[in-house]
Amino acid sequence: QSVLTQPPSASGTPGQTVTISCSGTSTNIGDNYVFWYQQFPGTAPKLLIYRNSQRPSGVPDRFSGSKSGTSASLAISGLRSEDEADFYCAAWDDSLRIVLFGGGTKLTVL
Amino acid sequence: EVQLLESGGGLVQPGGSLRLSCAASGLTFYNHAMNWVRQAPGKGLEWVSGITGNGETTYYADSVKGRFTISRDNPKNTLYLQMNSLRDEDTALYYCAAISGGSGSATFHYYGVDIWGQGTTVTVSS
Numbered sequence: 001q002s003v004l005t006q007p008p009s010a011s012g013t014p015g016q017t018v019t020i021s022c023s024g025t026s027t028n029i030g031d032n033y034v035f036w037y038q039q040f041p042g043t044a045p046k047l048l049i050y051r052n053s054q055r056p057s058g059v060p061d062r063f064s065g066s067k068s069g070t071s072a073s074l075a076i077s078g079l080r081s082e083d084e085a086d087f088y089c090a091a092w093d094d095s096l097r098i099v100l101f102g103g104g105t106k107l108t109v110l
Numbered sequence: 111e112v113q114l115l116e117s118g119g120g121l122v123q124p125g126g127s128l129r130l131s132c133a134a135s136g137l138t139f140y141n142h143a144m145n146w147v148r149q150a151p152g153k154g155l156e157w158v159s160g161i162t163g164n165g166e167t168t169y170y171a172d173s174v175k176g177r178f179t180i181s182r183d184n185p186k187n188t189l190y191l192q193m194n195s196l197r198d199e200d201t202a203l204y205y206c207a208a209i210s211g212g213s214g215s216a217t218f219h220y221y222g223v224d225i226w227g228q229g230t231t232v233t234v235s236s
Contacts, residue, residue, distance in 0.1 A: 035222035037155070044205060044226035045147075045155060056224060088155050092219045098171050099145070099218055104154035 003028065004089055004102035011108040017077040020105045022089030024070050028100055032092045034072040036065055039086045039104075048087070049074060076107070084109045112136035112225055114206045119230030126196050130230055132189040132206030137225070139187040140164065143209045143217040146180060146191045148202035149229075158204070159191065163213020174200075196234045203229040 005023040012018040022034065036049035047056055049065035052072065064075045072091075076083055089102040118130040130146070146158040159180040160169040168180050179192040189206055205228075211221025 032219050037222075039155075044228055045223075046226075047222045047224040050222040050224075051220065086154075090155075090157070090222070096172070098169055099157040099160065099223075101147075101155045101157055 003093065003096075003100050004091065006087075006089060006102040006105045008103065009106045009108065011110055012076075012079045013110045014079055014081060016079045017075060018079055018107065020074045020076075020087055020089075020107070022072045022074070022102050024072075024091060024100070026070055027095040028070075028091045028093040029067065029072055030070040031094055034065065034067050035090045036063075036074045037088045037090065039088065045088065079109055081109045083107060114208060114225060114227035116204065116206045116227045116230035119204065119232045121233045121235065122196055123236050124197060124234055126234070127192070127194045128196065128232060130191040130193065130204055130206075130232070132191075132227060134187045134189065134206075134208070137208065137210075139182075140184040141213050142225075143213050143221075144180075144182060144189045145207045145209070145223055146189075147205045147207050147223070147226075148200075148232075149205070150199070150202040153202075156202075160218055161189070162215055162217070167215050169218070193232070196232075198234050201232060201234045203231050205229045 033051045037045040038048045039045040052067040053065045113135045115133045145160045161180045177195045181190045207223040208225040209221045
């Protein structure tokens, strides 16, 4: 069981805004940066958000990240069919001294 | 072009050993902290192990601590994962992954894993 908790699924229609949550504790999200990854079936993950809210070059500004206390969120606005993928949050844990991944959220575009 | 190419996966019996390798190209290898991340069939991502650029500091998930050893050969631009006492639950696709932001311990706190290989499959079964 992942220490970072994500909803297993999320969905929305094209054009909508969808938000995916990631809940942790004071030793991980509460005290460290949060990262978000996008993974399409059969492919390697891709870094989507780093340092809570920063986008790597090439990531559309439809993707945004935020953090408050021991929780973080990924928002996808102007939802498109090609956004359908699995999304994972991650953060360093000061107590365990490891990188933790959330369990992942499967996004479906209806 | 930056590339990470994993090899060494295969079928092994429970209790057996395997050594995974990851050959890096197109990057200054010693400037990157490196990781192994795995994904069991139909499951999510699990971070397995990390190592700093100079190889002096290593980290392990509890699930593999004492059984797996991460190491690197910087002159050969290669990352390794020695896996011993393998269990059924170690069956997964193993990704080699690099962090571009730095090579020290703090890298794991401040930077995401932004370079990924395509993975090598490890199957533990009798």
